[in-house]
Amino acid sequence: MPNEKTIILRVNGRDDEVHVPSHRTLLEALRTSGHMDVKCGCEKGDCGACAVLVDGLAVDSCLTLAWTCEGKEITTVAGLGTTENPHPLQTAFKDLGAAQCGFCTPGMIMAAKCMLDDNPDPSEEDVRMGLAGNLCRCTGYTKIFDAVLEAATVMRKEGGPS
Amino acid sequence: MYEEFDLETPAQLEDALRVLSDSRGGTPLAGGTNLIVDMRAGRERPERIVTLGNIGELRGIATGDGRTRIGSMTTVSDLLRAPEIARDAPSLVDAAKLFAGQMVRNTATLGGNIACGSPAADLVPPLMSLDAEITLAGTSGMRTLPLADYFRGYKQDVREAGELIVDIAWNRLPTKSVNTFYKLARRRGDAITVTGLAVTLCVAKGRCARARIALGAVSPTVIRARKAEAMLEGKVLDAELIDATAGQAARECSPIDDLRASAEYRRHAVRVLTRRLVSTAWYTLV
Numbered sequence: 001m002p003n004e005k006t007i008i009l010r011v012n013g014r015d016d017e018v019h020v021p022s023h024r025t026l027l028e029a030l031r032t033s034g035h036m037d038v039k040c041g042c043e044k045g046d047c048g049a050c051a052v053l054v055d056g057l058a059v060d061s062c063l064t065l066a067w068t069c070e071g072k073e074i075t076t077v078a079g080l081g082t083t084e085n086p087h088p089l090q091t092a093f094k095d096l097g098a099a100q101c102g103f104c105t106p107g108m109i110m111a112a113k114c115m116l117d118d119n120p121d122p123s124e125e126d127v128r129m130g131l132a133g134n135l136c137r138c139t140g141y142t143k144i145f146d147a148v149l150e151a152a153t154v155m156r157k158e159g160g161p162s
Numbered sequence: 163m164y165e166e167f168d169l170e171t172p173a174q175l176e177d178a179l180r181v182l183s184d185s186r187g188g189t190p191l192a193g194g195t196n197l198i199v200d201m202r203a204g205r206e207r208p209e210r211i212v213t214l215g216n217i218g219e220l221r222g223i224a225t226g227d228g229r230t231r232i233g234s235m236t237t238v239s240d241l242l243r244a245p246e247i248a249r250d251a252p253s254l255v256d257a258a259k260l261f262a263g264q265m266v267r268n269t270a271t272l273g274g275n276i277a278c279g280s281p282a283a284d285l286v287p288p289l290m291s292l293d294a295e296i297t298l299a300g301t302s303g304m305r306t307l308p309l310a311d312y313f314r315g316y317k318q319d320v321r322e323a324g325e326l327i328v329d330i331a332w333n334r335l336p337t338k339s340v341n342t343f344y345k346l347a348r349r350r351g352d353a354i355t356v357t358g359l360a361v362t363l364c365v366a367k368g369r370c371a372r373a374r375i376a377l378g379a380v381s382p383t384v385i386r387a388r389k390a391e392a393m394l395e396g397k398v399l400d401a402e403l404i405d406a407t408a409g410q411a412a413r414e415c416s417p418i419d420d421l422r423a424s425a426e427y428r429r430h431a432v433r434v435l436t437r438r439l440v441s442t443a444w445y446t447l448v
Contacts, residue, residue, distance in 0.1 A: 003166055022169035022211075025198075044199045045266055046352070057239070057268040063198045064269070065191075067169055068215055111264050118243070132351025133263015 007070045011035060012079025020066045026052070029066035030076065037078045037106050041135070048134030051107035052076050058114035060133075077106035080113065088154040089113060089147070098147035100138035108134050112148045120156055124149060165201065168210040175219055175299060175326070181212050183301045183324035188212040190326060192235060192274030195266045220273070220328065223247060231331040234273025238285070239264075241272070250334050253288035253343035253360045260284070260345045263352040273327040276309070279317040279383070282355045286384040287376035288343045291360035294332040300325040313383035336371075339364040340443035344435050348422060355379045356423040357431040363394075363443035370394045370444070375407075375436060380415035380428045387411040390436065399444045408437035 004021045009029060016033045027050045030038045041049030043062045050061040053075040081087035089109045092098070099105045108131060115122065115130030122130065127148045128141075136144060170188065172178040182188050189208035191197055192215075200206040214220060220235035223244050230250040232241070241247050241258045248255050261267050261284055275285045276296065290310050297306045298321055309330065313319050321327065335341060343360040347353035358378030364371045373394035375387040390411040397403060417428035 003168065021166060023166050043202060045195055045262075048263060048265055051265050058265050059269050060195075060265040063193075063195050063266075065169065065194070065198075065213070067171065068213055114268070115264060129259070129351055130264055133265050 005067075007067060009033070009066065009069060009074060010072065011074045012076060018066070022065070022067055024066045025062055026054075026064040026066045026069050026074070027061035030061060030074075035076050035078070038076050039103055039106055041103070041107075045133075046135065047104070048107040048111055048131075049104055051110040051134070053110055053114060056114070056117065058111050075110070077109050080109065087113075087151075088158070089116075089151040092147040092151035092154065093144075096143050096147040096150060098139065098143040104134060104136040104138075108136065108144055112151070116148070116152055116155060120152060122149070122152060165204075165207050167208050170210065170212045171216055172212065173216040173218070175217050175328070178212055178214060178217060178326060179299060179301050179324065182326070186210055187323055190214055190277075192277070193237065193266075193270040194274075195262070195270045196274065196278050214273075214326070220326075225250065225334075228334045229331055230334060231329050232272055233329050234276075234327040235271050236273075238262075238267040238270050238272070238275075242267070251288060251292060251332075251341065253291055253341045253362070254285065256343040257284040257288050257345065257358070257360075260347075260350060260353075266352075272330060276312070276330070277319070277321065277327055279313060279319050281316065281381060281383055282358070282379040283384065284343075284345060284355055284358055284378065287358050287360035287378040288341075289330055289332070290376035290384060290386055291341060291343075291362040291374040292332040292335070293374065294330050296330055297328045298325045299328045304328065310386055316382035335362065336364050336366070338366065338447055339372075340446050342439055342443065344439060346431050346435065354422060357417075357428050357435060358384075359432065359435040359439060361436070361439040361443055363440065363447065365444075365447040368398060368448065370397055370399055373440070375411055375440070377411065377415050377432055380417040380432055382416070385415065387414040387432075387436070389414060394440070399440070401441070404437055404441050404444070407440060408433045411436040 006019045009016045039049035041047035045060045045063045188210040191213045220233045224231045238261045275283045294309045341362045346357045360376040362374040373391040393407045412433040417425040
């Protein structure tokens with residue numbers, strides 16, 4: 001079996017053609033093809049900065065091989081909303097100042113999105129446990145938890161699928 | 163990743179087994195949340211990897227005939243989303259809730275957690291406390307054995323190079339039962355276990371009909387405290403007996419000092435947690 005091939009990654013609703021060797025992680029493949037909103041932190045599944053949704057579930061893209069994502073739906077934080085039409089999580093993070101340097105923010109938002117899909121009405125405790133796999137070195141987390149709870153309230157009022 | 167490898171992505175169990183048993187062999191990749199970290203750190207250098215993620219028959223939960231069966235590629239978060247697991251294995255839910263972080267829970271699998279052979283693998287004590295059996299498949303057929311007989315030593319097991327874990331299954335507990343797991347760690351979220359303790363207690367006619375005490379992260383493998391269990395079975399429990407049993411469980415483990423806790427602390431934790439979980443279970447049931 002050849003060690004390199006061209007695969008199609010479906011990212012944020014668009015097909016990206018990428019030529020990658022078998023040992024390339026999804027994180028590396030995404031950043032190489034221009035998705036710089038996916039951050040590279042620890043590369044061992046501790047920090048959550050590289051979190052993306054694969055078929056709707058948040059995973060660490062640093063622990064995922066690109067070849068295994070062919071045919072799957074990948075969503076990065078840029079695919080969640082736009083500047084004109086942001087996702088409630090993006091709005092809440094901005095409004096409540098839940099970012100300082102911003103490096104952990106994409107992963108935080110993707111982890112929060114996945115958690116809220118499972119549990120639309122979380123307690124603060126649920127939010128803390130849902131984000132246990134994401135590290136932030138600036139904010140002390142309080143504003144992040146506030147933002148996720150705020151977004152959850154907004155999303156419940158909007159009622160529809162997010 | 164920095165070392166190249168060949169990557170096989172079979173969609174059928176028999177194809178995976180054929181690849182693993184050919185002259186080149188291979189390293190199975192389940193969720194990858196341990197293996198890929200070990201590869202990046204240079205601790206593992208596989209030349210050929212066989213992914214199991216496309217093998218649909220290995221993933222899922224089935225119940226019937228009083229038995230609960232979980233496919234080896236079922237993820238930790240699959241367990242949390244399954245009402246039948248909440249009903250049939252409360253201890254497994256206790257462990258799954260505190261398992262690593264959300265992204266790892268969405269990827270890591272039951273079979274992978276077992277196959278890694280870590281004494282701190284959190285899904286193992288709950289399954290041992292349920293008398294779970296593990297089924298392995300190889301090109302020459304399947305074999306089933308008690309999970310308690312699966313581990314041979316620190317990160318060593320009875321699985322042969324060409325074999326894969328197919329599923330884990332156990333007989334559902336009788337109605338008058340309690341099944342719990344407690345994870346003691348430096349913090350609750352995304353932590354490696356210092357001492358994990360799973361207890362199953364079944365009561366019939368006012369006596370303890372079955373006792374299971376499984377200990378994680380305090381011996382080279384997850385173990386059952388069998389002598390402690392035997393002290394409870396057939397008895398009407400009281401504080402004195404529970405205390406003696408907790409002392410026995412603490413004598414049955416063989417913990418080490420490491421960066422998370424001392425051996426002495428771990429042994430103390432086994433005693434305290436055994437006392438706490440057994441007495442809570444008993445007084446819930448009688």
